[in-house]
Amino acid sequence: MTPIIEFKNYTFKYRSQTEPTLRDIDLSIYPGEKVLIVGPSGSGKSTLAHCINGMVPFSFPGEHTGSLSVNGLDPAKTGIFGMSKTVGTVLQDTDGQFIGLTVAEDVAFALENDCVPQEKMFSLVQEVAQTVDIGKLLDHAPTELSGGQKQRVSMAGVLVDDVDILLFDEPLANLDPATGKRAIDLIDRIHREQKKTVVIIEHRLEDVLYRDVDRIVVIGDGRVVADRTPDELLCSDVLEREGIREPLYVTALKHAGCRVQAGDHPAHIETMRLEPYAGKVREWYQKVSPPPAREEKDTALEVLDLDFSYISGNPVLSNIDFKIHKGEMLAIVGKNGAGKSTLSNLICGFINPDRGKILLNDEDIASKSIKERGEVIGLVMQNPNQMISKPMIFDEVALGLVVRGVPEEEVKERVYETLKICGLYPFRNWPVSALSFGQKKRVTIASILVMNPQVLILDEPTAGQDYRHYTEIMEFLKELNEKYGITILMITHDMHLMLEYTDRAIVIADGQLVADDTPASVLTDERIAKKAYLKKTSLYDLAVRCGIPDASGFAERFIHYERQVRSHGGQTADL
């Protein structure tokens, strides 16, 4: 069989860069295959995708050597329009790529551009809408859809063209775990039913592996580092070396001292042959110490019986009740639109509750203005570009102090100190625009920290970050929490984040508080996971299948062990 996508000795260099982003790529993908491409940010995996759909070199100019053929075409000659007949690309930003004013128009967009007559469009749109199950949404505007629905619309918009290759650029980036799972399921169904070639670029490996893929290609530093079946790959140390998170159960197996064999099919925890390992896992579980019990500290923030609705009779939040202790690091989780952001808006005073109280250090803050609250409760938004309003780093961090009339000398001192804490001191005189996304995030955190808040609220602190940057940001936050005693509240739907870095999770579903417990017990409780659109952690399956009845305890010990490993920087921790 001839490959449908074939890179031969392919090297590509962006015009704006001195070093090639892709080097000596040799990669063949065959018709009907489903291939996952993983790699950390900056590894070149997105560039690889852009080469396939013609964005390189047309939207992102540069030079290449070697050859690339996609369905017999050379993208560098065929152009983006030509390639769009063969390759359908679904971008990661489900919101931004929604072009039409309604679902139907968005799906029809490619047809319109192809001058397809109206009657034919109607039937084609109807048909493809059935395939991805959005038939009832055709007249809806984008603002009325959830993230998962928007993604289905994007898929429909691509499928309508009857392409041979479907290219997904980080399809899970903006989805909550349960929605992500369904997206993977849908991709799988389309792959099987329509016999398309599917290429998925993603760094959330465990989530993609929810359904079979034929091969995983690992890209590291512009080269193909590995090209194997999932089973083989999970038995190697390639992922660890390249800074990609392996599935948690695989890590757990390794901690337990198991050498995982490809023949036991480790790609899916549900079907993996665990007999050779179960004994060792149980042994390990007995051996490692459970995490020490937390000591109760004073309450920093207390939410008392809170109700809120935008339209009366249509509650967004009701009877929300919880306490946050001083120095805690905790997560507010739940699916998109469950009311998580509304809760943080209430705490910050952007909106006012219909009923209930918010206490800070046992004091009601209802009468405090947004500005006054901002001095004790700092909010860091998800997208740093939405916060940065000054061109220079120093000015940006100083802003909060300057508008409060703090004397110049003190401003300088406090800004420098904060920049040192955030590791930005060497850049103090740089323009913000010269920073990477992660560094910008730090600038926004610094600009809040400089006001010495007691509580820091972060909205999706790690969204769209790969494992390395994720770890960097989270370790930084952990340091702030441990060294400086700042209480940290994170709004997230990243389950790894809550498992690895938080002591407690507050779960909100449909405006109700459904759980307030340790992350390990939340993520091993099927009922809660389902309600809040979370996903049970694979540690649960591992524990159950290895005959450990206390799955939540197993998960807790695993996390505790991991944290020790991380803080020792080594491979093994003290048991």
Place this chain on the structure above:
Amino acid sequence: MAGRLLTYEEKDTWIHRLSGVTKLAFFLLWSFTGMLTYDTRVLLVMLALSLVIFYMSKTEWKQVGMVFKFILLFLCLNLVAVYIFSPQQGTLIYGTSTVLVNLPGRYDLTVEQLFYEFNIMLKYLTVTPVVLMFIVTTNPSEFAASLNRIGISYNVGYAVAIALRYVPDVQSDFTKIKHAQEARGIEMSGKASVWERLKKMSMIIFPLIFSSMDRIDVVSNAMELRGFGKHKKRTWYKGRKLTKTDYMTLAFAAVFMIASLWITFADGNRFYNPFSR
């Protein structure tokens, strides 16, 4: 989002069912007639008709109220300005001078001047409801299709449609950014001076522009990947064929325009003169 100011709202009236081309053509013919004629009789008929059409379109006050008030304010300013700069324009036009109130200099208030300014007011009032109605009853995508059909490049039409698509997103970004900046201590309330407030506004505008630029990047890539701009022409999912009602509306607009202009100019100039003879 129901009831948002000056945005299209789906309703089932014959006006909503008209093709965008028809509405655009009607609106242009109507405004053109309204601008040319000063004939009070014609203007009064047009006013009555536009009110009837406005009523039939089931447009609600909250959809257009703010804008209407703004236009009224502008109209008042205009009327005052006309009086200040040429208080005897009416006399000049109608040839007679019936002084109502004696005022210093050339500022004698005449019936002719009042009548002239009354006509100006009528002109505003005949065009305004039609403009507002056109905006709130025309689906933006269909409008883009209409522009394209009368020969304007589809790039222009689509630019309009996509701008409308992103209005709600940009609005919600704006609120988010404003809140975050307020929490950092940038007070947006009325306490500060206008200049101060403008300066603080920039602290919302810049982040808004930067995050909007990100959006533009994504959407232009997405559009290109799906073949936007591939051909000179494109078809429209929301395009509408002209129906019998459309042709009748167009015919009515054309006949009405010709008749109005004939009545207007039958006596040799644009004005209807109740003062002669």
